[in-house]
Amino acid sequence: MRTRVAIVGAGPAGSLLAHLLHGAGIDSVVLERRSRAYVLGRVRAGVLEAGSVRVLRDAGLAGRMDAPTADGGGDPHDGVGLSLDQGHLRIGFTEAVGRRVMLWGQTEVQHDLYDALDADGVTLLDEIDDVELHDLTTDAPSVTFTRDGATQRLDCDWIVGCDGSRGTSRLAIPEDLRRTYERAYPFGWLGILSETPPVDDELIYASHERGFALCSMRHAMLSRYYLQCDDTDVVEDWSDDRFWTELSERLPDEAAAALVTGPSVEKSIAPLRSFVSEPMRHGRLLLAGDAAHVVPPTGAKGLNLAIGDVVLVEAALRRHYDDGDDEALDRYSETALRRVWKAVRFSWWLTTLTHRFPDRDDFDRRIQAAEFHHLATSPHARATFADNYTGLPIPVDQLTTPPEHVTTPQTPTATGARA
């Protein structure tokens, strides 16, 4: 079998890439380990940055998202609430930065992507296993894998590793060329879905002595709530009653009074970590999405980062095939990582601002209170929050003309001057 671009993984990164490449007239084959039902059934976060919304619209993937909210479409949000104990503040987006976000579940995005790939006629081979990448530093790379017990080989020009945080593509980059940066957080998130009206029209990120809580939603009768929990907790530790009692404790009184409870229809626990693997290109292998970086869900950046990477990969590959120009491919890793690290920073910062860290003390709590007060009183602080939350630009132009004032961090010399 032969294709131009072999894509490993059919999550949002891999399936969006295949669809964008199809639009550019570049053929690809997608290799996915899981079944279609499994991929479509995963419950993930639900906030799309303004730039992600634009990408989905431009790619013809926004039909259901742009349907009226009352008919089950996406829900534009113009702000979020933050609370610290009983203090509550709202950060308005449009007034601060002139753009907003869209509440539209990743499950729905994945659904639309699989439908689009069917319509495109893109080959998606699912339930494959034993993916191995070969000859990455030659002009003729290939992927081998097993399907229905038989080994198959896919010859290609490029391989894009979109196989998520537990994927193996990044491990094909030799260890001495690969560097990983990691931060584990000493807690997890317990999430539930319940068929109840959301506690508020907007999301509430709540920081409390007892731990963090997040109130989110999917639509008028489907709420998504999260609680910070111990990293050793299992779902069985958390009855619905215990969940609702704890959530009420962590919300400001007014929100707690408005909370409508009901049976959970989904309940799961996820660990929190920040992780970046550099570089994002090695020879004919490019990495995109969770395969290269993981962020804690606090800033809802995971899906948005994947979309940003994929837009850059598609632009770089289009340039390669249309113009025979590889400059954009050469700049892909550096360009993508610059944006990735800003989202890693924001996700880490918002996690640090809102969670209770078991090993920290009153000093840290006072710092959190100071940050919160700064947000409450400074339009500049709120604008910085809104700028990051609604999404920094996807820097397609920097694939060809990097801004002169942006430099890759280097180790300072003893005098503080750059080496």
Ligand code: APR
């Ligand atoms: N071979 C083939 N497919 C694989 C392999 C493998 N060895 N390992 C993993 N996969 C598949 C997974 O089954 C999954 O469908 O790769 C896909 C990766 O998808 P995601 O984990 O959704 O990652 P990504 O597409 O980068 O999307 C990032 O989705 O995972 C969330 O929180 C994440 O919001 C973020 C966004």
Ligand code: PHB
């Ligand atoms: C969600 O709706 O699942 C969600 C929203 C915001 C986050 C994380 C998850 O920061």
